[in-house]
Amino acid sequence: MITTLLYSLTGLILFAMGLFTLIVHSHPLRKILAVNVMSTGVFLILVATAYTPLGQGEIDPVPHAMVLTGIVVSVSITALALILACRVQETSNLDLLEKSKQSKARKESGA
Amino acid sequence: MRRTRNRHKRLDGFQRLFLLLVICLTALLGAILCTIHGPTPGLADAVAQFQEQSGVESPVTAVLLNFRGYDTLLEVMVLLLAVIGAWSLTEAPFPDQITEISPVQMGAVRLLAPVMCLVAAYLVWQGSHLAGGAFQGGAILGAAGVLLLVSELPWLRSTPVFSLRIGLVLGPLVFVGTALFCLFFTGDLLGYPEGTAGWLILLIETACALSIGLTLASLFAGGRPEDEVVLEHKPVDQSFNGERS
Numbered sequence: 001m002i003t004t005l006l007y008s009l010t011g012l013i014l015f016a017m018g019l020f021t022l023i024v025h026s027h028p029l030r031k032i033l034a035v036n037v038m039s040t041g042v043f044l045i046l047v048a049t050a051y052t053p054l055g056q057g058e059i060d061p062v063p064h065a066m067v068l069t070g071i072v073v074s075v076s077i078t079a080l081a082l083i084l085a086c087r088v089q090e091t092s093n094l095d096l097l098e099k100s101k102q103s104k105a106r107k108e109s110g111a
Numbered sequence: 112m113r114r115t116r117n118r119h120k121r122l123d124g125f126q127r128l129f130l131l132l133v134i135c136l137t138a139l140l141g142a143i144l145c146t147i148h149g150p151t152p153g154l155a156d157a158v159a160q161f162q163e164q165s166g167v168e169s170p171v172t173a174v175l176l177n178f179r180g181y182d183t184l185l186e187v188m189v190l191l192l193a194v195i196g197a198w199s200l201t202e203a204p205f206p207d208q209i210t211e212i213s214p215v216q217m218g219a220v221r222l223l224a225p226v227m228c229l230v231a232a233y234l235v236w237q238g239s240h241l242a243g244g245a246f247q248g249g250a251i252l253g254a255a256g257v258l259l260l261v262s263e264l265p266w267l268r269s270t271p272v273f274s275l276r277i278g279l280v281l282g283p284l285v286f287v288g289t290a291l292f293c294l295f296f297t298g299d300l301l302g303y304p305e306g307t308a309g310w311l312i313l314l315i316e317t318a319c320a321l322s323i324g325l326t327l328a329s330l331f332a333g334g335r336p337e338d339e340v341v342l343e344h345k346p347v348d349q350s351f352n353g354e355r356s
């Protein structure tokens with residue numbers, strides 16, 4: 001039970017960190033990474049709930065199958081999101097990196 | 112390092128409020144996780160009950176390709192959609208000149224790539240009775256593809272793109288074909304006829320592993336390959352290029 005709890009809580013903390021970064025930071029690369037960290041946390045929680053100690057009944061294969069499909073989908077969606085972010089940066093006049101620097105400078109001058 | 116620390120000190124009011132909210136949410140969810148004690152009911156017994164009918168011995172593969180085959184079918188489609196999206200956005204950013212690759216890397220690639228293909232085939236085969244299957248095998252194949260892409264082998268450019276396209280849709284096509292075949296024979300989508308489930312699953316897994324590997328490698332390449340032949344055959348692509356230039 002301790003093992004399950006440890007993994008679940010680690011997954012939860014990863015999820016919370018990702019959620020905070022996703023909302024607070026404006027740079028698309030940070031957002032994509034944050035979503036990845038969040039999904040890793042969710043996978044960890046899912047696998048941890050399926051965990052049963054050796055010899056105490058069958059392992060539930062359904063969460064494992066869900067995580068397996070989820071990992072592949074998250075990899076492909078990350079790649080698509082990265083390509084989209086590159087495209088946005090190429091086609092728009094706004095340099096996304098530059099923009100976050102400007103806002104930081106504005107914030108610093110304001111403070 | 113100092114810069115990030117500085118920025119973290121300067122969270123504005125809303126960000127501080129949000130941080131507080133996230134901490135509250137985490138505490139709540141953590142409390143919920145701590146209170147879930149004892150064995151969760153789960154579906155382990157149901158899966159074990161129908162394991163013999165599924166045609167495979169590994170419970171995860173049985174869930175993936177038999178009991179919840181519809182999910183996996185849609186997931187393979189998601190992968191295909193991701194590649195279509197990536198290919199419609201950009202061309203693969205290949206460097207113009209082929210750079211010198213160190214002989215150590217070339218030697219490693221020559222040794223590793225065949226072994227990786229072998230491991231991928233073994234993993235697909237192993238999926239019927241142990242941990243393994245189309246996704247694991249596809250991941251290894253994708254890694255082999257990335258290795259080949261990184262070392263810029265000259266024959267990669269001369270490979271016709273049409274064969275790549277065929278490879279990408281092979282898995283989804285075989286999957287949909289099998290599903291329709293089952294619909295025709297048993298009246299259920301993906302309801303395998305008795306006795307054939309094991310072989311049909313192996314067929315689907317082999318085709319899907321190939322497609323998943325190619326998908327991952329082409330997603331790593333980051334766009335459609337440059338190919339004049341395809342542009343001639345597809346007026347849509349040509350007009351799109353014309354508008355852009």
